[in-house]
Each structure stands twice: as C-alpha cells, then as structure tokens.
Amino acid sequence: MAEKASKIFQAFREHSVAEFFKKNRQMLGYSGKIRSLTTIVHEYVTNSLDACEEAGILPDITVEIEQLGPDHYRVTVEDNGPGIPKSHVGKVFGKMLAGTKFHRFIQQRGQQGIGAAGCTMYAQITTGKPVRVVTSTGNGMIYECSVMIDVKRNEPVITDEKEYPGTMRGTRVIGEFKGVKYVKSEYGPYEYLRRTAIANPHAKIVFRDPEGARHVWERAVDALPAIPKPSKPHPYGLTAHDLLEYASMSKARSLKSFFVQTFDRVSAAKVKELEELTGIDFNRKPDSLTWEEAATIIDAIKKIKFLAPSTKNLYPIGQEQIEKAILNVLKPEFHSVVTRPPSVYRGGVPFIVEAGIAFGGEAGRKVDSSRKMEIMRFANRAPLLFDSGACVITKVVNEIDWKRYGLKDAENMPVTIVVNITSTYIPYTSAGKQAISDEEEIHKEIKLALQEVARKTSIHISRKIKAKEKSEKKKTLLKYIPEIADALQKLVGANKQEVEKKLLEIVEKKYKEWEAGEETSENGEKELEKLEEMAVKEDLENGSIGE
Amino acid sequence: MGSRSEERRREVLRRLEELGKTVLEQIKEGKSPHIDIPVRSLSNIEFDEEKMMLKLGSKVAKRSFLNVAHTRKFMQTLLVAAFAKELVEQNLHTSLRDMYYALKRTIPGTKENTFEEQTESDAVVVDIEVAKDILREEMHLNADVRGRVVGDVTIIDRGDEVDWSKLGSGGWAIPSNVEDIEFKEVNADYILVVEKNAAFERMHEDKFWKKENMILITTQGQAARGVRRLIHRLAFEHNLPVIVFTDADAYGWYIYSVIKWGSMNLAHVSDKLGTPQAKYVGLTISDIDKYHLENYTIKAKDVDIKRAKELLNYPWFQKKEWQRELQLMIKKGYKAELEALSSRGLRFMTQTYLPEKIENKEFLP
Numbered sequence: 001m002a003e004k005a006s007k008i009f010q011a012f013r014e015h016s017v018a019e020f021f022k023k024n025r026q027m028l029g030y031s032g033k034i035r036s037l038t039t040i041v042h043e044y045v046t047n048s049l050d051a052c053e054e055a056g057i058l059p060d061i062t063v064e065i066e067q068l069g070p071d072h073y074r075v076t077v078e079d080n081g082p083g084i085p086k087s088h089v090g091k092v093f094g095k096m097l098a099g100t101k102f103h104r105f106i107q108q109r110g111q112q113g114i115g116a117a118g119c120t121m122y123a124q125i126t127t128g129k130p131v132r133v134v135t136s137t138g139n140g141m142i143y144e145c146s147v148m149i150d151v152k153r154n155e156p157v158i159t160d161e162k163e164y165p166g167t168m169r170g171t172r173v174i175g176e177f178k179g180v181k182y183v184k185s186e187y188g189p190y191e192y193l194r195r196t197a198i199a200n201p202h203a204k205i206v207f208r209d210p211e212g213a214r215h216v217w218e219r220a221v222d223a224l225p226a227i228p229k230p231s232k233p234h235p236y237g238l239t240a241h242d243l244l245e246y247a248s249m250s251k252a253r254s255l256k257s258f259f260v261q262t263f264d265r266v267s268a269a270k271v272k273e274l275e276e277l278t279g280i281d282f283n284r285k286p287d288s289l290t291w292e293e294a295a296t297i298i299d300a301i302k303k304i305k306f307l308a309p310s311t312k313n314l315y316p317i318g319q320e321q322i323e324k325a326i327l328n329v330l331k332p333e334f335h336s337v338v339t340r341p342p343s344v345y346r347g348g349v350p351f352i353v354e355a356g357i358a359f360g361g362e363a364g365r366k367v368d369s370s371r372k373m374e375i376m377r378f379a380n381r382a383p384l385l386f387d388s389g390a391c392v393i394t395k396v397v398n399e400i401d402w403k404r405y406g407l408k409d410a411e412n413m414p415v416t417i418v419v420n421i422t423s424t425y426i427p428y429t430s431a432g433k434q435a436i437s438d439e440e441e442i443h444k445e446i447k448l449a450l451q452e453v454a455r456k457t458s459i460h461i462s463r464k465i466k467a468k469e470k471s472e473k474k475k476t477l478l479k480y481i482p483e484i485a486d487a488l489q490k491l492v493g494a495n496k497q498e499v500e501k502k503l504l505e506i507v508e509k510k511y512k513e514w515e516a517g518e519e520t521s522e523n524g525e526k527e528l529e530k531l532e533e534m535a536v537k538e539d540l541e542n543g544s545i546g547e
Numbered sequence: 548m549g550s551r552s553e554e555r556r557r558e559v560l561r562r563l564e565e566l567g568k569t570v571l572e573q574i575k576e577g578k579s580p581h582i583d584i585p586v587r588s589l590s591n592i593e594f595d596e597e598k599m600m601l602k603l604g605s606k607v608a609k610r611s612f613l614n615v616a617h618t619r620k621f622m623q624t625l626l627v628a629a630f631a632k633e634l635v636e637q638n639l640h641t642s643l644r645d646m647y648y649a650l651k652r653t654i655p656g657t658k659e660n661t662f663e664e665q666t667e668s669d670a671v672v673v674d675i676e677v678a679k680d681i682l683r684e685e686m687h688l689n690a691d692v693r694g695r696v697v698g699d700v701t702i703i704d705r706g707d708e709v710d711w712s713k714l715g716s717g718g719w720a721i722p723s724n725v726e727d728i729e730f731k732e733v734n735a736d737y738i739l740v741v742e743k744n745a746a747f748e749r750m751h752e753d754k755f756w757k758k759e760n761m762i763l764i765t766t767q768g769q770a771a772r773g774v775r776r777l778i779h780r781l782a783f784e785h786n787l788p789v790i791v792f793t794d795a796d797a798y799g800w801y802i803y804s805v806i807k808w809g810s811m812n813l814a815h816v817s818d819k820l821g822t823p824q825a826k827y828v829g830l831t832i833s834d835i836d837k838y839h840l841e842n843y844t845i846k847a848k849d850v851d852i853k854r855a856k857e858l859l860n861y862p863w864f865q866k867k868e869w870q871r872e873l874q875l876m877i878k879k880g881y882k883a884e885l886e887a888l889s890s891r892g893l894r895f896m897t898q899t900y901l902p903e904k905i906e907n908k909e910f911l912p
Binding site for chain 1: 633
C-alpha cells in the first residue's frame with residue numbers, strides 16, 4: 001500500500017466522488033434494487049476471500065441480511081481473515097478508488113465495482129449513515145469504528161472509535177442500505193453465495209437470510225488455491241478506467257516511461273506507434289491524462305500488434321476442486337468436470353475454460369417442486385448473475401444438442417452446468433462486467449469443454465432416464481388393471497380378482513424383460529459405438545476434421 | 548319385435564362377448580392381451596370397383612395391453628363393449644353422449660378419467676363396429692335424428708303402425724336407428740332423395756310423390772346414418788331404384804356419393820349404409836345451360852373449386868360423365884342451388900324438370 005493518498009484522478013479532480021458514483025452507478029453494479037444488494041454482498045465477500053487467501057488462511061465467511069423496512073436492509077459480513085490494521089481501515093472502507101488491487105496486474109475475481117468504499121458510498125447516499133467496522137489482527141485488541149466518506153475530498157471520516165481487548169481475528173462490517181431488495185431468485189445474494197461456494201471450495205460460507213433461515217456451505221477442500229503471481233498488465237486487457245487508475249498512481253516522469261515501465265510487452269517503439277496514432281504528447285506527466293485521452297489510447301492499442309502475454313499466470317480452479325465443490329454443494333447423482341488446456345484469444349490474451357455438469361440431487365434451478373436446467377457462469381471464480389442472455393457461455397450452452405447426450409428435455413431437467421473462464425483479462429460485453437463477449441476462441445473452447453463433460457455423463461443420464469421411463473410405463477399399465485378387470489367381469493362374467501392378479505403377473509414379467517434388455521445393451525458394444533459416433537459428429541461441427 | 552331382429556340381437560351379444568372372451572383367454576394363458584382392430588385411416592380405405600363401394604382394406608392393428616401407447620384405448624374398448632352388452636341385453640337404447648357420461652369416471656389413485664372427451668368414446672364405438680362387424684345402432688347406441696320421409700308406405704315401429712302418407716305436412720321423422728322397423732306395405736316405383744328440406748316441402752305440397760308413385764326423402768344436408776340405412780333397406784328389401792337430387796356443387800355431389808358408395812369415415816359399414824344402384828338426376832352444371840339458369844348461379848368460392856378438384860381425384864368419381872361435370876364446374880367457376888329452378892316458375896321443378904329427366908332417364912351414374 002505504497003500509493004500516496006494525495007493523488008486523485010485527474011479526470012475527477014473537478015467532480016466530487018459522489019458525482020462520480022452517481023454517474024457511474026450502472027457500471028459499478030448499482031443498478032436496480034435487486035442487483036445493488038447482490039453487488040454489496042459481492043464486494044464484501046470478494047474482499048474477505050482475497051484477504052484470507054493472501055494471508056494463507058482458509059476462509060470462513062458469514063453473511064447476514066436483515067430487513068429493516070421496505071427496500072431497507074442491514075448487511076453484515078464477517079471473515080476470519082488477517083484483520084485490517086487500524087491505520088488502513090479508513091482507506092479500505094472510506095476512500096474510493098484506493099484499493100489494493102490497482103497497483104499490480106493480477107488475475108482477479110470480480111474486477112467490477114469499486115470495492116468496500118463503494119458500499120460505504122451507497123449506504124451514505126441511501127441512508128445517510130456510516131458503516132460500522134470491527135476488526136482485529138489477532139493481537140488481543142479489537143478495534144471498532146464508523147466510516148463515512150468526505151465526498152468533496154474523497155477522504156474517510158472516522159467516528160466513534162473504540163479499542164478494547166478481546167480474542168478475535170478477522171473483520172466484520174455492518175452497513176445499512178435503502179433502495180435495495182432481497183429476492184431468493186437467481187439474481188439474489190443466496191444464489192450468489194451458492195455459486196461462490198462452487199467456485200471456492202476452500203471457503204466455508206454461512207448465510208442467514210432475512211427470514212432467519214441459516215444456509216451453510218461447508219468447506220470441501222482443505223488446501224488454499226495457488227495465489228496468482230502479480231505481473232505487469234498486458235495492454236490488450238486494459239480499459240480507459242484502468243489506464244487512468246494506473247496513471248494516477250504512477251511516479252514516472254512521462255507517459256512514455258510510464259507505459260514502458262507499467263505494461264507488459266510495451267517497448268519504446270510501440271509507444272511511438274501509439275503517439276502517432278493518437279496524436280497525444282507522451283512526454284507529459286502521467287497524471288495529466290484525461291478520461292477522453294485515455295479512451296483514445298485504448299482504441300489505438302487495439303490497432304497495434306503487441307507480443308502475446310505469457311500463459312504462466314493463469315490459475316484455474318482445478319478439475320478436482322470443482323468436482324469436490326459440485327459434490328459438496330449440489331449433491332448430484334452424477335457429474336463430470338473438465339479443465340481445458342490454456343488457449344489464447346484476440347491474438348494474445350491467454351485464458352482457460354473449465355466446465356462441469358451435474359445431474360440430479362440438488363442440481364438445477366428449483367421451480368416450485370421441480371428443478372430446471374441452470375447455468376452457472378463464472379469469470380475468475382466470481383459468479384456472473386446478470387445479463388446471461390448476452391454472455392457467450394449461455395450462447396454455447398444453448399447451441400449444444402443436449403438430446404444427443406441423452407438429455408431429451410434438458411431445459412426441464414435437474415441439471416446444473418458450470419463454466420468458469422480464467423484469464424488475466426476477461427472480455428466483458430459492457431462496463432457492467434456480467435456477460436463475456438463472444439470471442440471465437442473462447443466460444444470454441446467452451447463448446448469443446450461442454451461436449452466433453454456431456455459425453456462423459458451421457459451414459460449415466462440415459463441409463464437413469466431409461467429406468468425412470470420404465471417405471472413410469474409400469475405405473476401406466478398398473479393403473480388401468482382394475483378398470484379392465486371390471487369390464488371383463490361385466491362383459492363375460494370373469495372373476496375380477498383373478499384377472500387383476502393375472503394382469504399384474506403379465507406386467508411384472510414384462511418389466512423384468514425390460515430391465516434384462518437394458519443390462520445387455522449396457523455391456524455391449526452399442527454404447528461405445530454411440531460415443532464414438534458422437535465424437536465424430538462433434539468434430540465435424542467444430543471443423544476439426546480436414547483442418 | 549320380429550324374429551329377424553331377435554336373432555340379430557343375439558348375434559350382436561355373441562360378438563361383443565366374443566371380444567371379451569378372446570381377451571380373457573389371452574390373460575389366462577399369461578400372454579399380453581390384445582384386440583385386433585382394422586385400420587380406419589385413409590391409407591386403408593379402398594374403392595371396391597366390383598361392389599361400387601368404399602370399403603376398408605385388410606390392414607389390422609393390434610391394440611395391445613402391454614403397449615403403453617395402447618393401454619388406455621385397450622381399457623376403453625373393453626369398457627364400451629361391456630356397456631353395449633348391457634344395453635343390448637336389457638334392450639335399452641341410449642345416445643353416444645349418454646354413454647360417455649355413464650362411463651366417465653376418475654381412475655382410482657390418479658387424476659385421470661376413463662374418458663376425458665366424448666370423441667374418445669365415440670371413436671371406440673366405431674372401433675368395435677369395425678372389429679366385430681356390428682352397427683352402432685345394433686349396439687343400441689343412437690345418433691342424431693335428421694331426415695324425413697313421405698310416401699305410400701306403412702311400417703311397424705315398436706309395435707305402432709305408421710302410415711307415411713298420413714302424417715300431414717311434416718312427414719315421418721327418420722330415427723337414428725331403423726334396424727327394427729318392419730315394412731308392412733310398400734307401394735312405390737322408386738325413391739327420390741332430395742338434399743334440401745325446402746324442395747322436399749315444395750314437392751310434398753304438390754303431392755308430387757303421389758303423382759309419381761314414389762317415396763320422397765329429404766336428408767336435410769349430409770345424410771345421417773339412419774337415413775342412409777333406411778334408403779339402403781328400402782332399396783334392397785323392396786328392390787326400388789333410388790334417384791338423388793341435390794344442389795349443383797361439390798358438397799351436393801358428395802352427399803350423393805355418400806348415399807351411393809359410402810363415406811370415408813364409415814367405410815367399414817358401406818355394405819350396410821351404401822346404395823350402389825342410386826342414380827343422380829340433378830342439378831348438373833349442364834342443366835344450367837339447358838334450362839337457361841345462368842343468371843341464377845352463384846360464383847364458386849375457392850373452397851368449392853378445391854373440393855371439386857378433390858372429387859375429380861376420387862376413384863369413384865372417375866366415370867367420364869362426372870369428370871365432365873366437375874371440370875365444367877371448375878371451368879365455369881359457378882355453382883347452383885335447387886332453388887334456381889324456381890326462377891322458371893314455382894312448379895317448374897315438379898311439373899317439368901323432374902318428370903322430364905326421370906322419364907328420359909337423364910341420370911348421371
């Protein structure tokens with residue numbers, strides 16, 4: 001945390017932080033009552049997970065949401081992380097755009113929003129109240145305070161400080177928010193946390209919802225994920241917003257040296273190309289960069305060929321971890337998971353696709369008493385809940401011919417599909433960062449991954465479905481027996497009981513034949529042939545034959 | 548009730564029971580029970596050139612208990628057979644609708660009814676007719692009442708003597724079931740069947756049937772089963788020629804076609820309902836020229852032309868006279884109703900048109 005507090009964005013110098021917040025509400029995740037609440041939970045939970053992982057602690061996170069009135073809630077998030085030193089509390093919760101994430105380029109969870117300070121801002125705007133923070137580094141002293149933001153100066157205002165001895169390690173933050181709404185739909189905090197549990201099997205998550213119900217997602221893996229190594233950001237992954245952020249923090253003398261020092265694969269020759277394309281003077285000081293200029297530079301970057309970034313710094317969740325998470329959270333009857341090898345898109349941005357499919361158990365989206373197919377999308381382990389229609393993951397899921405894999409009516413089956421994209425730069429469709437854009441290479445990798453997991457489960461699925469069909473067939477036959485026996489009694493004076501008994505025997509015999517028939521085809525060559533056929537069809541579709 | 552019908556009644560009972568016995572034997576042997584039912588779809592309807600009738604082909608479908616696609620219908624078939632057996636045994640008659648209500652109930656332990664719609668039970672009745680070669684009426688299941696008759700005929704209907712010449716302006720309403728009617732006295736040279744009630748009333752008013760010594764029947768649109776069966780029985784039992792008189796359009800001609808050759812829906816009972824010796828007197832498109840009725844025609848709609856084109860392709864409309872008529876209609880693009888003849892005077896139909904055509908045997912085959 002070496003950056004100087006005095007350096008504020010050039011672009012926002014004339015504006016207050018409050019105005020910046022209002023103007024950028026949408027892209028910061030605060031659009032709509034439902035989404036705003038999910039964003040708040042996301043910001044706090046992400047901070048907690050990051051803090052724990054960096055400190056080498058297996059995360060225990062508790063989230064509580066209480067309803068105080070219409071569209072009025074209190075959110076409490078507590079972790080067992082390293083705690084925040086007293087001197088840093090203000091910066092974390094009371095200073096916008098001053099987080100720890102911006103001084104290095106790293107594969108990050110959310111990338112959206114503006115962290116815990118954004119939540120403070122939202123609480124302040126909607127209720128006029130500060131957030132309360134309780135934290136301890138485990139040194140026997142607990143520190144408590146209330147944090148607000150001085151919107152004119154973008155500085156924290158700390159009140160009601162308390163310090164007392166106690167045994168605790170971690171941080172608890174309590175905020176009151178209006179203009180938010182709790183729903184138990186696929187857009188709400190419950191679903192956000194359920195999905196977070198899938199992508200973070202090393203975390204234990206407890207959630208108390210506004211109705212008082214307690215949900216627990218136990219830890220499924222006792223090992224911390226590898227911590228992504230910081231690396232210089234590659235220019236292809238930058239947004240104008242990021243660029244301004246870096247520029248504001250840079251100590252370089254000129255934009256030229258700022259570019260060469262800060263970013264990966266940027267040489268003096270490349271800066272010269274940028275200068276020519278944009279007409280901007282790169283000898284100026286980095287913090288003199290305006291929003292408009294940053295946007296122009298980002299456009300120019302897309303037109304220049306840079307060397308591809310290395311794939312070294314990608315850390316997928318891992319096949320085994322996802323598998324454990326799926327078993328833990330969804331308790332499916334069967335499942336399969338794949339982690340694809342790294343690939344690159346846009347001529348240089350590395351990424352890895354992971355996919356899983358779970359069938360039965362608690363898989364699928366609960367609709368009344370039945371379950372339907374659900375798609376869980378993740379970018380760098382962070383769940384994407386909104387804009388699903390615009391996302392390449394949804395698109396590819398809909399393209400898959402599920403019938404081929406034994407899912408006759410996939411939409412209405414208890415199926416959960418998990419797709420995680422890991423990349424140092426996730427290509428979102430919009431500033432909202434909730435949908436991944438349809439890059440050709442990403443599209444193809446997702447498809448290959450889904451086809452692979454679908455193929456692996458298809459035998460289980462078709463066996464299971466056939467068994468169900470059989471028992472339903474049997475039920476159909478059985479229910480008509482009394483009517484038939486009754487009619488035969490009237491028609492030819494047959495003995496009703498005797499007819500019923502005989503018909504029952506006929507049905508049982510047939511049912512056994514069906515079951516026996518299944519056994520033989522299972523062990524036979526048929527299934528294998530079917531699988532091979534599938535693979536050939538997939539290859540044809542993906543154009544990998546004749547290439 | 549005469550011995551003819553009593554004998555038939557016993558035969559009907561025997562056939563219904565036979566259906567049940569076959570099933571019961573299969574069950575006792577531990578086999579999957581099934582009922583053989585001739586296929587009634589278009590693919591199995593043929594035109595018998597020799598008998599001049601539509602009839603069912605030889606395709607038979609197995610309605611099997613163990614085939615879940617058939618199980619429900621299998622159950623329904625037995626339910627209807629048992630119901631019909633009780634009706635015939637107790638000599639009660641009822642309508643298809645009544646039967647539907649009598650048999651409809653919830654199957655225990657399910658939310659399913661034995662019959663959800665009347666169309667289901669209606670279809671099963673036809674299945675049994677086909678499978679066991681018995682008429683619906685013989686199972687004491689009656690249909691719509693439509694059609695009327697006048698003429699010098701005396702019948703016995705449920706013990707009552709009815710004289711068709713003494714029933715005033717309305718004539719005798721033909722019941723749906725004419726199986727048990729006995730013809731006591733029949734004085735007629737032929738039968739004239741008219742499609743329209745208005746034409747029937749006009750002719751009846753003029754006592755045209757008396758003058759011509761014929762039996763006059765109106766079908767009131769497409770001929771109901773009772774009317775067709777009555778025409779059939781009169782024609783066969785009393786050896787009477789049958790002359791049909793309808794509008795000059797595809798619908799009128801199809802009414803004639805059904806009376807003569809049978810219908811596609813009931814192809815399985817053509818030999819009981821069809822009257823192949825029937826002849827068509829009019830109205831024809833050629834008549835419009837001959838009797839100067841051009842100004843009284845109606846422009847044919849698209850559906851009329853479409854229907855006429857369909858008739859053109861039916862095997863039983865392949866006679867050159869009919870091909871010519873149909874093509875003429877399509878070419879001219881008009882049709883005509885019986886009422887067009889009234890443009891030549893109210894009595895033109897009974898005094899000129901029909902007597903002339905019948906005298907000169909100007910018929911279409």
